[in-house]
Amino acid sequence: MPHTMLPGGVRYRANGRAFAHIAAFHPELTALRRDLHAHPELGFEEAYTSSRVIAALRACGVDEVHTHIGKTGVVAVIHGQQRGSGRMLGLRADMDALPMTEHNTFPWRSSKPGLMHGCGHDGHVAMLVGAARYLAHTRQFDGTAVLVFQPGEEGFAGAKAMIDDGLFDRFPVDSIYAMHNWPHMRPGQVGINPGPMMAAADRITIHIAGKGGHGAHAYLAVDPVLVAAHIITAVQSIVSRNVRPLDSAVISLCAMQAGDVGAFSVLPGEATLVGTVRTFSPAIQAMVERRLNELCSAVALGFGATASVVYERIYPATINTAPEAEFAANVAERLVGPDQLDREMDPSMGAEDFSFMLQAKPGAYLRLGQGDENGVGSCFLHNSRYDFNDEVLPLGAALHASLIEQGMPLAGAE
Numbered sequence: 001m002p003h004t005m006l007p008g009g010v011r012y013r014a015n016g017r018a019f020a021h022i023a024a025f026h027p028e029l030t031a032l033r034r035d036l037h038a039h040p041e042l043g044f045e046e047a048y049t050s051s052r053v054i055a056a057l058r059a060c061g062v063d064e065v066h067t068h069i070g071k072t073g074v075v076a077v078i079h080g081q082q083r084g085s086g087r088m089l090g091l092r093a094d095m096d097a098l099p100m101t102e103h104n105t106f107p108w109r110s111s112k113p114g115l116m117h118g119c120g121h122d123g124h125v126a127m128l129v130g131a132a133r134y135l136a137h138t139r140q141f142d143g144t145a146v147l148v149f150q151p152g153e154e155g156f157a158g159a160k161a162m163i164d165d166g167l168f169d170r171f172p173v174d175s176i177y178a179m180h181n182w183p184h185m186r187p188g189q190v191g192i193n194p195g196p197m198m199a200a201a202d203r204i205t206i207h208i209a210g211k212g213g214h215g216a217h218a219y220l221a222v223d224p225v226l227v228a229a230h231i232i233t234a235v236q237s238i239v240s241r242n243v244r245p246l247d248s249a250v251i252s253l254c255a256m257q258a259g260d261v262g263a264f265s266v267l268p269g270e271a272t273l274v275g276t277v278r279t280f281s282p283a284i285q286a287m288v289e290r291r292l293n294e295l296c297s298a299v300a301l302g303f304g305a306t307a308s309v310v311y312e313r314i315y316p317a318t319i320n321t322a323p324e325a326e327f328a329a330n331v332a333e334r335l336v337g338p339d340q341l342d343r344e345m346d347p348s349m350g351a352e353d354f355s356f357m358l359q360a361k362p363g364a365y366l367r368l369g370q371g372d373e374n375g376v377g378s379c380f381l382h383n384s385r386y387d388f389n390d391e392v393l394p395l396g397a398a399l400h401a402s403l404i405e406q407g408m409p410l411a412g413a414e
Helices: 017-023 026-038 045-058 120-140 158-164 216-219 223-242 281-304 320-338 356-361 390-406
Strands: 004-005 011-013 064-069 073-079 088-094 144-150 175-182 194-197 202-207 249-258 270-279 304-317 361-368
Touching: 011 390, 017 073, 017 120, 017 304, 017 390, 026 045, 026 120, 026 304, 026 356, 045 064, 045 120, 045 144, 045 216, 073 120, 088 249, 088 356, 088 390, 120 144, 120 175, 120 194, 120 390, 144 158, 158 356, 175 216, 175 390, 194 202, 194 361, 202 223, 202 249, 202 281, 223 270, 223 281, 270 281, 281 304, 320 361, 320 390, 356 361, 361 390
Parallel strands: 088 144, 088 175, 175 361
Antiparallel strands: 004 011, 064 073, 073 144, 202 270, 202 304, 249 270
């Protein structure tokens, strides 16, 4: 089984023609990935990134390149040696960066203050470009491959924008797959499960209206800061007392705004709390929304104030369809071996807008290990010193390509 040597003597193993082929142009994928890292762009602003992707795809010899789908999205189409199966499979990579300052010092660090590829989308793009190059050269499949380079995953719902712009009407894939690097897994490992992979992400805004006054005469006021404090504490009871222990939910109130820090003796008239709710089940999601409204109103009323809750459903849960998850797991097992595959990976309470694509089409979302040995010591996602591990580029590209080849096999192919 071919292998790649990682820094420190760590090895990951990978099998198959696709990996061996793609490993030959590993340096070029690394150069592309680092160039993208140095030029991060926010969602729907990926002009440079899209131009690099378009140029790379055309150089690869794909059959079609479609642009401006979902604003800055790009789609490549590659036809197999045969198309008698009528099958069409999709692969997706996200392209956008984060509004954060990078603290790395390597030569390919961000050239844009306040912007950073802190989640590895630069690596995701490079892996899918690598798969495009291999598939366009070999075409060892029966059907059509659709490669989706998606903008705006980081809070902009770029997947939904592409769908609303006719993505699946123009490219009616039978199923679609995506993967995300995972620093807590060592290189060569792949994780998946046949159900929820990422949680739904909802935004909550709680507005409390009291009565302002002088801090020395609090009895004449209705203190919204006090109400907010009780709401912050009470909200934590929703999960512990309303969610079945075998289920999962998280409620985090992450920001509070009230008063003026320069006015130490002034009680404000209003306070606002902002936070997030993470769930996997629509039923639990609905229950949490209902209980937040009930509890916040009741707590505020007890103090003579009022509270209103704005509950915004941002991203749905990312839920793999079981047959496609089983297929993707089998593909990964052939590539990395059973000892490097976790078929029952724990879901994350993070969120991912690939969920919109999985609501529209069957498919699966995988995680690709890229951390240090045993997954310990790597900066996690959204860390200011994070960087994508270029050593896994051939493996990720080969996994993408293998999904196409094994999902639409040529007659007589192994």
